[in-house]
Amino acid sequence: METFPHLFEPIRLGEVTVRNRIVSTAHMTFFVSNNLPTDRLREYYRARARGGTGLIVIEPVSVHPSNVASGHLLKAHDDSAIPWLKSLGDAIHEFGATAMIELTHGGANGMYTIEAVVGAPSAVPIENARYMPRELETSEIQSIVRGFAQAATFAKKASLDGVILHGGNGNLIQQFLSPFSNRREDIYGGSAENRLRFVSEVLCAVREAVGEEFPIGLRIPGDEFLSGGLTLDDTKWIAQRLQTGLDFLDINCGNYSSYVGWSLGVAPMSVPLGPTVYLASAIRESVRIPVITVGRINDPVQAEQIIADGHADMVGMTRALVCDPDLPEKARQGRIEEIRTCVACCAGCVGREERGQAMGCIQNPITGHEAEWTTIQPAQQPASVMVVGGGPGGMEAAWAASLRGHKVTLYEKADALGGQIPIAALAPNRDEFGDVVRNLTQQLKGTNVCVRLGVDVSSRDVLAESPEAVILATGSVPYVPAVPGIENPNVVTDWDILTSKVAASELCVVLDGDASERSCSVAEFLLAKGKQVVLATRAYHVGINLNKRDKPLTLLRLLDRGLISYAHTWIKEVRPGEVVLEDTLSGIETVFKDATLVLAIGGKANDHLYRELVALEGLHSRILRVGDCLAPRTAEHAIYEGFKAGISI
Amino acid sequence: MPLSTEGLDVLVCIKQVPDVTEMKIDPETHTLLREGVPSIVNPFDEHAVEAAVRIREALGGKVTVISMGPPQAEEALRQCLQMGADEAFLISDRALVGSDTIATSYCLSRAIATIGKCDLILCGQQAIDGDTAQVGPGIAENLSLPQVTCVSSIEVQDNRKKAIVRREIEGGYEVVECSLPAVFTVTKSINSPRPPATEIRGRQVRRLGVLDINCDPERIGLKGSKTWVMDMFPPKPNRRGVNAIESTLPAAERIRLLISGGLRERKGDILTGCSLEQVAAQWVNHLANWGLSRVGTP
Numbered sequence: 001m002e003t004f005p006h007l008f009e010p011i012r013l014g015e016v017t018v019r020n021r022i023v024s025t026a027h028m029t030f031f032v033s034n035n036l037p038t039d040r041l042r043e044y045y046r047a048r049a050r051g052g053t054g055l056i057v058i059e060p061v062s063v064h065p066s067n068v069a070s071g072h073l074l075k076a077h078d079d080s081a082i083p084w085l086k087s088l089g090d091a092i093h094e095f096g097a098t099a100m101i102e103l104t105h106g107g108a109n110g111m112y113t114i115e116a117v118v119g120a121p122s123a124v125p126i127e128n129a130r131y132m133p134r135e136l137e138t139s140e141i142q143s144i145v146r147g148f149a150q151a152a153t154f155a156k157k158a159s160l161d162g163v164i165l166h167g168g169n170g171n172l173i174q175q176f177l178s179p180f181s182n183r184r185e186d187i188y189g190g191s192a193e194n195r196l197r198f199v200s201e202v203l204c205a206v207r208e209a210v211g212e213e214f215p216i217g218l219r220i221p222g223d224e225f226l227s228g229g230l231t232l233d234d235t236k237w238i239a240q241r242l243q244t245g246l247d248f249l250d251i252n253c254g255n256y257s258s259y260v261g262w263s264l265g266v267a268p269m270s271v272p273l274g275p276t277v278y279l280a281s282a283i284r285e286s287v288r289i290p291v292i293t294v295g296r297i298n299d300p301v302q303a304e305q306i307i308a309d310g311h312a313d314m315v316g317m318t319r320a321l322v323c324d325p326d327l328p329e330k331a332r333q334g335r336i337e338e339i340r341t342c343v344a345c346c347a348g349c350v351g352r353e354e355r356g357q358a359m360g361c362i363q364n365p366i367t368g369h370e371a372e373w374t375t376i377q378p379a380q381q382p383a384s385v386m387v388v389g390g391g392p393g394g395m396e397a398a399w400a401a402s403l404r405g406h407k408v409t410l411y412e413k414a415d416a417l418g419g420q421i422p423i424a425a426l427a428p429n430r431d432e433f434g435d436v437v438r439n440l441t442q443q444l445k446g447t448n449v450c451v452r453l454g455v456d457v458s459s460r461d462v463l464a465e466s467p468e469a470v471i472l473a474t475g476s477v478p479y480v481p482a483v484p485g486i487e488n489p490n491v492v493t494d495w496d497i498l499t500s501k502v503a504a505s506e507l508c509v510v511l512d513g514d515a516s517e518r519s520c521s522v523a524e525f526l527l528a529k530g531k532q533v534v535l536a537t538r539a540y541h542v543g544i545n546l547n548k549r550d551k552p553l554t555l556l557r558l559l560d561r562g563l564i565s566y567a568h569t570w571i572k573e574v575r576p577g578e579v580v581l582e583d584t585l586s587g588i589e590t591v592f593k594d595a596t597l598v599l600a601i602g603g604k605a606n607d608h609l610y611r612e613l614v615a616l617e618g619l620h621s622r623i624l625r626v627g628d629c630l631a632p633r634t635a636e637h638a639i640y641e642g643f644k645a646g647i648s649i
Numbered sequence: 650m651p652l653s654t655e656g657l658d659v660l661v662c663i664k665q666v667p668d669v670t671e672m673k674i675d676p677e678t679h680t681l682l683r684e685g686v687p688s689i690v691n692p693f694d695e696h697a698v699e700a701a702v703r704i705r706e707a708l709g710g711k712v713t714v715i716s717m718g719p720p721q722a723e724e725a726l727r728q729c730l731q732m733g734a735d736e737a738f739l740i741s742d743r744a745l746v747g748s749d750t751i752a753t754s755y756c757l758s759r760a761i762a763t764i765g766k767c768d769l770i771l772c773g774q775q776a777i778d779g780d781t782a783q784v785g786p787g788i789a790e791n792l793s794l795p796q797v798t799c800v801s802s803i804e805v806q807d808n809r810k811k812a813i814v815r816r817e818i819e820g821g822y823e824v825v826e827c828s829l830p831a832v833f834t835v836t837k838s839i840n841s842p843r844p845p846a847t848e849i850r851g852r853q854v855r856r857l858g859v860l861d862i863n864c865d866p867e868r869i870g871l872k873g874s875k876t877w878v879m880d881m882f883p884p885k886p887n888r889r890g891v892n893a894i895e896s897t898l899p900a901a902e903r904i905r906l907l908i909s910g911g912l913r914e915r916k917g918d919i920l921t922g923c924s925l926e927q928v929a930a931q932w933v934n935h936l937a938n939w940g941l942s943r944v945g946t947p
Contacts (some may be wrong), residue, residue: 223894223896225903225904226900227900229900231897231903233896233897260904270908271908272910274891275908276907277891278892281891309891553908
């Protein structure tokens with residue numbers, strides 16, 4: 001049995017002993033309403049504690065009213081925070097995890113509204129908003145320092161086990177530390193010593209408020225990855241200077257002053273695993289206190305290796321735990337193949353938050369719905385369920401229906417399960433996405449679901465089976481627009497290209513539909529093969545719908561390889577060997593000679609079985625549709641709908 | 650030895666192997682700790698036996714299984730008889746100790762030539778202890794027979810003179826027509842092997858030594874081996890360090906190194922040709938240019 005002796009060795013942070021080295025670092029969830037936690041947040045943390053995480057850091061809590069924030073940020077500006085802080089701590093303590101909280105002030109990272117002007121060390125805008133903050137006055141700075149100390153006392157009174165000062169993710173503390181964002185000419189700016197002053201004052205005030213034993217940690221980026229910003233040499237010095245007042249460090253990376261810095265802070269799939277372990281490692285060499293490393297640490301084997309090799313004392317596995325809160329317990333029991341691994345798609349977690357929605361996980365519909373769905377009650381009467389389509393929607397639906405105790409058969413017409421995911425995983429930097437199929441397959445292993453491959457189910461077959469319910473997850477096929485000349489041989493689909501079914505000409509015009517991964521993936525694939533690629537999109541720019549972590553890195557890779565992009569453009573017509581685009585704003589046409597048109601527009605629902613079934617006389621089965629065959633979207637929707645359909649029977 | 654006059658005579662080469670999932674490597678001596686580890690028929694070979702038995706069930710004929718190994722390998726051959734094989738031979742001899750795949754292929758091909766003409770030779774794609782996948786092809790070369798590896802389905806044509814097989818390749822499969830007799834190595838997806846449930850009823854495993862099969866002593870055992878296992882150890886991930894990025898580099902450079910994992914694109918040569926022989930010839934030339942081989946003499 002695989003064991004992880006380093007990962008499960010307890011560790012002392014200040015006066016507190018944490019049961020193992022696994023950390024869920026602070027992250028906003030949007031399970032917060034009007035700046036207060038909801039039951040959803042409590043249950044989310046409870047599930048991670050029950051799953052065995054050692055240290056759970058409650059999401060950032062604002063310490064001062066000058067922090068202009070949305071209703072999604074917890075606020076601890078007065079002692080009315082104590083009861084709800086305690087309720088969060090209790091949920092975490094119930095299952096033996098350590099509960100700490102991250103204290104924050106966003107500074108220039110605040111919300112830009114008509115009501116308030118955001119304050120920062122200097123009038124330097126952040127990339128994300130590009131509006132101008134105002135320079136904080138000395139008196140305000142000192143008031144904010146007191147705010148940190150006050151919030152720390154609330155945390156202690158609420159029986160939490162410690163606090164982490166948020167000096168990362170481009171927030172106020174980092175803005176003071178960084179020469180890029182701090183251009184002050186008073187005692188708080190200029191030299192490294194001066195830029196250190198703000199966080200030193202915060203640390204002193206907090207330490208005085210909570211006493212010597214209460215654990216205080218500091219999160220800082222090991223490298224801002226920003227021209228003119230903090231590098232590892234700077235942060236090593238900062239760590240050494242502050243270590244006497246601190247109990248531990250949490251080293252991440254990035255900044256919010258640049259697009260790329262933003263993405264590296266929650267590194268997506270295209271970034272290698274554990275990319276910033278070296279930062280924590282270098283800092284650990286220069287300090288005496290424990291160091292947490294975080295970023296693309298997906299599984300216990302990797303985590304064990306990091307600690308065994310001495311690069312860090314604890315590992316942040318935040319997204320891994322979003323995806324599978326039971327990862328620690330499974331690792332402890334040696335059941336590692338049962339772990340549902342995060343693929344860093346960023347679509348369900350930070351991606352949903354970017355769209356103003358509560359966090360989730362594309363692979364785990366239960367994330368955010370722990371109260372309703374952690375335990376699925378078996379149905380009163382087990383029923384027969386047919387699931388047609390072995391893509392992510394069908395696989396998840398079959399699993400979910402089996403949780404209800406039903407007799408489930410999953411049919412797939414191809415030789416293997418996976419649907420469109422294996423095709424998507426063929427694109428460069430998307431290989432890891434294929435793990436979603438591996439995880440879904442593993443999930444089915446523990447069930448009685450009967451999987452029938454190579455079976456193309458017809459409406460007659462359904463009538464003959466007459467199941468209690470049939471869940472259709474028949475997916476989609478590439479959408480082909482009705483445009484003059486579309487039947488010409490120089491028109492292919494993105495699936496044709498990725499599966500190497502066709503050879504494309506030297507010049508390829510990729511036609512995008514939803515401004516997201518689909519077109520960028522096939523464009524990157526073609527560029528890697530040495531083709532000249534034009535990516536034409538109807539949107540204002542290419543990749544506009546990529547989540548914020550993917551977007552800058554994907555665009556960077558495409559531009560590096562010489563991608564030519566045409567925005568607000570659509571296909572006008574195709575002639576033999578020629579592709580004609582039209583600008584949707586100006587009407588100007590562009591003709592590409594000797595070009596292949598690659599359609600990467602999206603899907604067209606493969607729903608002929610559904611239409612036959614609803615028209616079928618004598619069929620009494622309940623008919624449900626999930627995923628693309630209902631409306632072509634993404635794997636995220638397919639899995640979520642599959643789960644809901646499965647448990648609804 | 651009498652052969653059947655109709656149907657297909659299929660010969661299957663099997664190997665008894667330790668169950669590697671149960672096995673550990675001694676950290677001191679770097680050898681396999683075989684104590685208490687059960688011995689099994691190489692899983693790939695079970696699929697080969699099953700394929701042979703199914704051919705006999707469809708077309709008639711005979712299934713012979715052979716193995717080169719120590720005396721205890723008889724147990725594995727008995728299991729194949731219980732799966733339905735008609736005859737079994739164990740080639741066991743002290744002179745064979747230390748044989749690598751070249752020596753083993755030679756020995757087995759000598760055994761096959763002695764046993765008698767057969768229409769089809771099946772092997773598992775690879776043995777789970779050595780994992781070389783070389784013996785099947787080695788037998789084919791020794792007997793000057795055509796070979797198809799990674800076979801996932803076999804369809805013997807009516808005239809019994811050729812077979813159409815499916816061959817697994819990355820991302821798909823090939824359909825190959827091959828004349829018989831031939832050697833096929835099979836993958837696990839070819840079938841589901843039946844449990845060894847048939848009574849043996851008088852069929853015995855017959856023993857053959859190197860003299861029985863007329864082996865050249867220079868080509869067997871340690872003497873006949875061109876390769877030796879020098880060391881064996883479980884994979885140890887690099888414990889030393891972690892790739893660090895120089896902090897004095899400009900930010901844009903640090904970012905590129907971070908997201909590329911330090912990988913850099915390099916120029917390479919693509920070998921193209923109309924046949925395997927053409928491509929192989931180019932590859933041998935490359936090796937010679939790099940000083941790694943002598944071109945010309947085999």
